[in-house]
Amino acid sequence: MSDRRIVVAGASLAGAQAAQTLRRQGFEGVIELIGDEAHAPYNRPPLSKKYLAGEADYDSLRLRSMADPAELNVDLQLGRRVSGLDVGNQTLQVTSLADAATVEVSYDGLIIATGARARRLPGVDLDGVFELRTVDDADRLRAEFEAGPARVVVIGAGFIGAEVAATAREAGLAVTLVEAEEAPLQRVLDRDAGMAIVDLHRGHGVDVRLGVGVQRLVGEQRISGVELADGTVIDADVVVVGIGVIPNTEWADDSGLAIDNGVVCDATCLAAPNAVAVGDVARWDHPRYGLIRSEQWDNAVEQGSFGAKRLLAAWTGDPVEPFAPIPSFWSDQYDRKIQLSGVPSDNVEIVQGSLAEQRFVQLYIDGQGRPTGALTWNRPRQSMQARMLLDNDAELDEMREALGG
Amino acid sequence: MKVTVDFDLCESNAICMAAAPEVFEVRDDDFLYVLNENPGAELHDKVREAAERCPKQAITLED
Numbered sequence: 001m002s003d004r005r006i007v008v009a010g011a012s013l014a015g016a017q018a019a020q021t022l023r024r025q026g027f028e029g030v031i032e033l034i035g036d037e038a039h040a041p042y043n044r045p046p047l048s049k050k051y052l053a054g055e056a057d058y059d060s061l062r063l064r065s066m067a068d069p070a071e072l073n074v075d076l077q078l079g080r081r082v083s084g085l086d087v088g089n090q091t092l093q094v095t096s097l098a099d100a101a102t103v104e105v106s107y108d109g110l111i112i113a114t115g116a117r118a119r120r121l122p123g124v125d126l127d128g129v130f131e132l133r134t135v136d137d138a139d140r141l142r143a144e145f146e147a148g149p150a151r152v153v154v155i156g157a158g159f160i161g162a163e164v165a166a167t168a169r170e171a172g173l174a175v176t177l178v179e180a181e182e183a184p185l186q187r188v189l190d191r192d193a194g195m196a197i198v199d200l201h202r203g204h205g206v207d208v209r210l211g212v213g214v215q216r217l218v219g220e221q222r223i224s225g226v227e228l229a230d231g232t233v234i235d236a237d238v239v240v241v242g243i244g245v246i247p248n249t250e251w252a253d254d255s256g257l258a259i260d261n262g263v264v265c266d267a268t269c270l271a272a273p274n275a276v277a278v279g280d281v282a283r284w285d286h287p288r289y290g291l292i293r294s295e296q297w298d299n300a301v302e303q304g305s306f307g308a309k310r311l312l313a314a315w316t317g318d319p320v321e322p323f324a325p326i327p328s329f330w331s332d333q334y335d336r337k338i339q340l341s342g343v344p345s346d347n348v349e350i351v352q353g354s355l356a357e358q359r360f361v362q363l364y365i366d367g368q369g370r371p372t373g374a375l376t377w378n379r380p381r382q383s384m385q386a387r388m389l390l391d392n393d394a395e396l397d398e399m400r401e402a403l404g405g
Numbered sequence: 406m407k408v409t410v411d412f413d414l415c416e417s418n419a420i421c422m423a424a425a426p427e428v429f430e431v432r433d434d435d436f437l438y439v440l441n442e443n444p445g446a447e448l449h450d451k452v453r454e455a456a457e458r459c460p461k462q463a464i465t466l467e468d
């Protein structure tokens with residue numbers, strides 16, 4: 001296998017993890033890790049938390065899996081974009097962002113790890129309006145926060161919006177958080193848990209507006225306010241838009257891959273012969289949940305490892321299992337650690353603590369009385385226990401017993 | 406293999422515990438305890454996975 005070439009498209013969490021795993025598994029051929037950012041692979045979660053707060057520095061973001069590409073003998077190519085793919089001929093187009101020169105690269109194996117980007121508000125081109133996905137975004141936003149704006153308006157109370165609101169409040173800034181739905185995070189949590197997050201923010205002095213969309217952003221060159229659908233205008237010096245992400249797949253539109261809200265893969269993350277997709281860009285056929293696309297850190301790491309092994313298994317003939325992890329997510333807001341293991345359901349049962357205490361363990365239960373997930377606030381141990389129990393198909397009673405007070 | 410955790414970085418989210426419960430335990434006081442600082446060879450893969458999965462990159466392994 002030492003004469004083979006594996007190209008990893010996207011040099012971030014999932015891609016770096018995949019490249020490292022290839023070496024750990026003994027792959028001796030060429031590994032090209034191609035990324036369109038100027039930065040060596042780095043970690044995104046601190047960008048809305050400690051890094052934005054100025055409590056973590058740039059060096060601490062660096063991903064350890066790619067701390068030393070030379071030692072791993074990985075050809076890390078930054079500032080280069082994969083701009084085309086032909087899965088039949090196993091070739092890629094790679095374009096340098098410095099001089100727009102494009103070359104063709106052929107591969108024996110391809111790992112697609114181009115992730116996702118922040119969704120933007122259409123038609124907005126005003127200074128002082130930010131999305132948050134990259135370290136460059138975070139640097140600009142941090143500089144704005146440090147300049148002491150009179151008010152920050154965050155549009156969208158998803159996890160990233162909520163974290164930015166918390167970080168801005170903790171920096172002493174006045175913050176308005178605007179959410180179009182009646183309660184935030186309805187697709188990810190249940191209504192009461194979404195409202196508990198609202199209470200958390202209100203308790204810290206955030207002005208939270210629910211059930212009202214944004215009509216338009218007001219300003220000449222620079223943002224001056226946010227006009228809501230009910231006509232209210234909120235003065236704003238800085239606006240942060242947190243309205244979700246879009247998978248980066250345009251470069252593969254004509255490739256022969258199935259693209260539908262991500263790169264569609266089978267249960268083993270295979271997207272085409274000798275091509276796997278991993279991380280935020282991958283939409284695979286999860287044995288428990290059907291076609292899903294994750295936007296979670298832990299999944300990017302696990303799937304990055306899995307995809308690398310999957311690719312090698314195609315050549316060695318090793319058996320391949322489906323990729324079937326129990327999802328796991330965390331979010332840090334103020335001094336609360338919010339964690340979700342598994343997936344939500346309509347029925348909830350709190351087995352320890354209470355929403356009012358802001359420290360609890362809550363189970364999600366489906367129509368057949370089976371547990372599907374656990375939401376915890378400041379109960380990390382129980383979150384991981386729940387994950388292990390769900391993985392073992394534990395019954396409701398067993399979960400109540402193990403996670404209860 | 407020697408396991409060390411940088412407790413200034415660790416935020417007790419217990420992800421390491423899910424990967425290697427024999428070595429890492431987050432207790433009800435919300436602190437992480439390293440149960441075995443010199444895990445035997447049979448645990449090395451799990452411990453490596455725990456170190457990779459730690460989102461704070463707080464676990465260091467020395468051979």
Ligand SMILES: Cc1cc2nc3c(=O)[nH]c(=O)nc-3n(C[C@H](O)[C@H](O)[C@H](O)COP(=O)(O)OP(=O)(O)OC[C@H]3O[C@@H](n4cnc5c(N)ncnc54)[C@H](O)[C@@H]3O)c2cc1C
Pocket residue numbers: 009010011012013014015034035036037043044045046047048080081082083113114115116117132133134160248251278279280281294295296297298300328329330331332
């Ligand atoms: C601010 C923030 C906070 C977060 N906090 C949490 C958290 O608390 N908990 C949690 O579980 N998750 C969190 N996440 C999500 C987590 O960071 C992502 O799930 C993870 O980054 C996904 O990794 P990835 O490698 O799949 O994709 P990405 O990190 O998106 O990386 C993809 C890379 O590919 C590059 N790329 C794209 N297209 C091309 C191309 N054509 N050619 C070459 N390169 C390309 C991109 O520029 C990028 O560098 C957070 C994310 C953000 C932005």
Ligand code: SF4
Pocket residue numbers: 410414415416417418419420421422429431437458459460461462463464
């Ligand atoms: S995974 Fe890392 S941050 Fe979390 S408890 Fe373990 S060492 Fe601490």
